[in-house]
Every structure is written in C-alpha cells, then in structure tokens.
Amino acid sequence: MDDTVDVKVLDNENTISVASTFAGHHEEIQDRDHSFLQKAVEEAYDGVNCGHGGPFGAVVVLKDEIVVSCHNMVLEYTDPTAHAEVTAIREACKKLGRIELSDCEMYASCEPCPMCFGAIHLSRIKRLVYGAQAEAAIAIGFDDFIADAIRGTSHYQKPNLEIKRADGNVAAIAEKVFKDTQAKFQMY
Ligand SMILES: [Zn+2]
Numbered sequence: 001m002d003d004t005v006d007v008k009v010l011d012n013e014n015t016i017s018v019a020s021t022f023a024g025h026h027e028e029i030q031d032r033d034h035s036f037l038q039k040a041v042e043e044a045y046d047g048v049n050c051g052h053g054g055p056f057g058a059v060v061v062l063k064d065e066i067v068v069s070c071h072n073m074v075l076e077y078t079d080p081t082a083h084a085e086v087t088a089i090r091e092a093c094k095k096l097g098r099i100e101l102s103d104c105e106m107y108a109s110c111e112p113c114p115m116c117f118g119a120i121h122l123s124r125i126k127r128l129v130y131g132a133q134a135e136a137a138i139a140i141g142f143d144d145f146i147a148d149a150i151r152g153t154s155h156y157q158k159p160n161l162e163i164k165r166a167d168g169n170v171a172a173i174a175e176k177v178f179k180d181t182q183a184k185f186q187m188y
Pocket of ligand 1: 084
C-alpha cells in the first residue's frame with residue numbers, strides 16, 4: 001500500500017508528520033475511511049440507478065457506525081438543494097434528534113459544493129472525507145460552482161473541521177462514478 005499520508009488539517013501542517021510516525025494506526029484509519037467512502041460511492045450509483053438525482057453519495061458516521069447513507073435527491077424531491085450531503089445532514093439530524101453533529105464524520109463521494117460545505121459547517125461535523133475531486137463532476141457537465149468551496153476563499157476554512165481527500169486509488173474509484181453514469185443520468 002502506498003504509505004503517503006494525505007491528511008490535510010487546515011492550518012495545522014504538523015498533523016502530517018504525526019500521522020506518519022504511527023503507520024499502523026494510519027493504515028487502520030485508511031481502511032476505515034476507504035470502506036465508508038466506498039459506501040458513499042455505492043450511494044452515488046444507487047441514486048442514478050433509481051432516478052433520484054445526480055451521481056453523488058454521502059454517509060454520516062458516528063463512532064464507527066453509519067447513521068445515514070444518502071444520495072442526491074434533486075430529481076426525486078424536485079429540489080435543487082437536495083444534494084447528497086445536505087440530505088444526509090437532514091436525515092442524520094432527524095434520526096439522532098438533534099441539530100448538531102459535532103461527534104460525526106461525513107464521507108462524500110465527491111468534493112462538496114459551497115452550499116453543502118456551508119451545511120457541513122452549520123451541522124458542526126468534525127471531519128470530512130471526500131473521494132472525487134470536483135473537476136471530475138465538472139468534466140461531465142456539472143456546474144463549476146461546485147469547485148469553489150474547499151479551494152475557495154478562507155471563508156470555508158474553519159479550524160474545527162478536518163478535511164481529507166481520498167488517496168489516488170480511492171479517488172479514482174470515486175471519479176469513475178461520473179464516467180459510468182454519464183449515459184444514464186440526464187443533466188437538468
Ligand atoms: Zn452540494
């Protein structure tokens with residue numbers, strides 16, 4: 001396995017070297033991240049297969065357990081804001097009976113758009129792991145607005161949120177979603 005560490009904690013570069021010293025621990029985290037991210041990718045396929053919306057999935061995890069696993073519901077709900085991440089936050093809050101998810105992590109099949117990124121902050125989710133880079137979605141016709149969040153202004157960079165981009169292998173699996181679903185999914 002590639003031993004490069006792709007943990008990015010905004011404004012805390014030291015985390016990279018700390019993570020490297022605990023290689024075993026790091027691998028455990030990687031496996032865990034991969035399996036939850038894989039679930040989010042499966043959701044992305046499911047959403048297109050059942051005609052609910054675009055190829056995007058998001059999973060909310062609390063203490064190693066999946067709270068909710070959702071996909072884009074824009075077409076099903078006739079709601080342009082029903083992105084996978086927003087839907088997952090709404091469903092997780094409903095299920096847990098509270099409005100903050102500070103002990104939860106989110107796994108998103110693709111880099112969140114600014115709206116979802118805002119929702120992630122408002123819900124106080126502590127950690128975000130995403131698979132595909134926004135460019136992969138933009139390449140098949142999604143609004144380039146979605147690339148504006150994480151690489152956008154410092155407005156989105158809050159110290160209490162750890163953001164991790166999947167490594168090459170998992171990112172490729174996540175990005176493949178767009179190619180695989182392109183013919184099936186009708187752009188709105
Ligand atoms: Zn979004």
